[in-house]
Amino acid sequence: MKRRGRGRGARAVAALVLLVLAAGVAVVLSNPRHRAFYLGLLTRATPGPGEGAAGALTRPRVRLPTPHGFGEAPSAPAIAPTAAVGPGRRVPLPDADGRIRVPVADRLPFRLPAEGVPAGWELREFTGRASAELVRAETGVALRLRSVQTSFALYRDVIVDLREQPFLSWSWKVVRLPAGGDVRQRATDDEAAQVYVIFPRWPSPLTTSDAIGYVWDTRAPVGAQLVSPTAGNVRIIVLQSGRAGLDAWQDEQRNVAADYLALFGRAPPRVGQVALMIDTNDTRGEAEALFGDLVFSRTPGGRTESPTSMLR
Numbered sequence: 001m002k003r004r005g006r007g008r009g010a011r012a013v014a015a016l017v018l019l020v021l022a023a024g025v026a027v028v029l030s031n032p033r034h035r036a037f038y039l040g041l042l043t044r045a046t047p048g049p050g051e052g053a054a055g056a057l058t059r060p061r062v063r064l065p066t067p068h069g070f071g072e073a074p075s076a077p078a079i080a081p082t083a084a085v086g087p088g089r090r091v092p093l094p095d096a097d098g099r100i101r102v103p104v105a106d107r108l109p110f111r112l113p114a115e116g117v118p119a120g121w122e123l124r125e126f127t128g129r130a131s132a133e134l135v136r137a138e139t140g141v142a143l144r145l146r147s148v149q150t151s152f153a154l155y156r157d158v159i160v161d162l163r164e165q166p167f168l169s170w171s172w173k174v175v176r177l178p179a180g181g182d183v184r185q186r187a188t189d190d191e192a193a194q195v196y197v198i199f200p201r202w203p204s205p206l207t208t209s210d211a212i213g214y215v216w217d218t219r220a221p222v223g224a225q226l227v228s229p230t231a232g233n234v235r236i237i238v239l240q241s242g243r244a245g246l247d248a249w250q251d252e253q254r255n256v257a258a259d260y261l262a263l264f265g266r267a268p269p270r271v272g273q274v275a276l277m278i279d280t281n282d283t284r285g286e287a288e289a290l291f292g293d294l295v296f297s298r299t300p301g302g303r304t305e306s307p308t309s310m311l312r
Contacts, residue, residue, distance in 0.1 A: 090120065091157045100165055102158050102274055102294040104143040105134055112136050117154065118143060126151040127281040135290070139171060139249055142290040143276065145193075147178075149286075151279035153196075158296070160271035165296035166257035170195060173249045174216050174240070175288040178280040181218035183236055186229040190280045191215045193240075193289035197256055200272040209233060210269075212259055214252065216240040216289070225263065235263040249292075253300060271296075 094100050106120030115133040117123045123130055128150030135144050143154070174192045181190035193216040201208040211234045217224075220238045228234035237259065239252055260268035274294060280287045 091159050094165070098165060098298045100158065100160055100296040102156065102296070104141060104291060104293055108141065109134060112141065113144075121154045121156045124153050124155065126153070126279070128152075137173070137249075137290055137292075139292055142173075142292055144288070144290045145276065145278040147192075147278045147280040147287045149280055149284050151277075151281040153194075153275045153277035155196075155198075155273055155275035158271060158274050160296045162257040162260070162268045162271065165298055166255050167253060167297045167300055168197065168256045168294060169251070169253040169297065169301075170294040171249050171251050171292040172216065173247065173290045174245075175247055175290070176286055177216075177218045177243070177246070178283045178285040178287045179218070180283045180285065181280070181287075183215055183217045183220050183238065184224070184226060184229065186282075188219075188283055189229055190283045190285065190287070191217050192278060192287035193291070194275075194277040194279075195252075195291075195294070196234075196275040196277065197271055198273040198275065199260070199269045201269050210260070210264055211235070212237065212256065212263060214239050214254060218242060237263075249290075255300075256296075 090106070092100050092102055103120065105118035113133045113135040115131075117132060118134055123132070128148070130150065130152035131146040131148075132152075132154060133144050135142055145152075145154075172193050172195075177192050178190040180188055181192070182188040183191055195214045197212045197214075199210045199212075201210065211231075213228065213234055213236045215236055215238055217238050218241070220241055222238055222241045224236075224238040226236050228236050237254075239254075240250060256271070257268050260266075276291055278287055278289055
């Protein structure tokens with residue numbers, strides 16, 4: 001049973017990474033503007049300090065099995081500026097202040113709570129059936145994810161040049177932690193709340209792309225930084241841990257550009273996608289978390305009131 005749990009956890013993280021990367025390939029190939037936007041990186045990018053240097057967080061990249069059965073989300077009117085990047089696919093664009101807001105829903109339903117995948121996002125179920133719904137929370141409209149021995153992720157396209165918008169901020173609240181979860185061990189790699197930033201790297205995104213995961217863990221100490229035990233091209237930073245702050249909204253802000261440089265030892269490529277994930281399939285427990293909008297900004301404190309946060 002322990003080996004089976006490990007296998008499920010590894011497949012879930014591997015499938016999530018390849019899922020978002022494969023979707024990123026589709027984004028680039030579907031639109032000439034974004035082909036030029038990304039492929040131009042091949043001629044302009046230069047290695048950052050420490051490129052290729054061995055370290056505690058450096059590990060050979062691995063080719064992961066290709067996930068099956070994912071498709072495009074239906075097109076929906078956006079409540080934030082967006083640009084089409086192919087049939088049924090849209091990405092948020094910067095506002096007048098240079099902020100790129102990634103809302104928990106592009107279109108709000110008539111009634112809340114509303115079960116199902118929010119407009120603008122796509123779902124990948126790795127183990128069991130997903131439980132996702134939009135709800136009214138203390139901070140406004142939020143996305144609630146619940147897991148009972150399951151593993152799933154919601155993801156969407158967002159193109160960010162971290163030289164322009166290096167900061168990422170969001171709020172989240174964990175209601176229930178998976179008992180025994182610990183991101184440092186493959187057999188217990190379950191977290192109630194996870195935010196992933198995906199960096200497609202061309203021309204071979206399936207083997208050279210990177211990801212940073214910001215997590216709320218059960219046991220791992222705050223500040224821990226490590227290579228994911230189930231995916232060698234994913235780096236993890238523990239932002240919250242244990243019951244401290246449980247059942248209360250916590251605001252987060254990260255300099256993603258600086259995190260990437262510290263974790264990978266080179267200047268970051270452009271962001272291609274973000275993902276929200278919850279899983280309890282390894283520990284066979286339960287978890288529940290809520291997420292607010294994500295915002296990329298030029299300066300610290302770049303969060304702003306949005307249509308979703310004002311609906312109270």
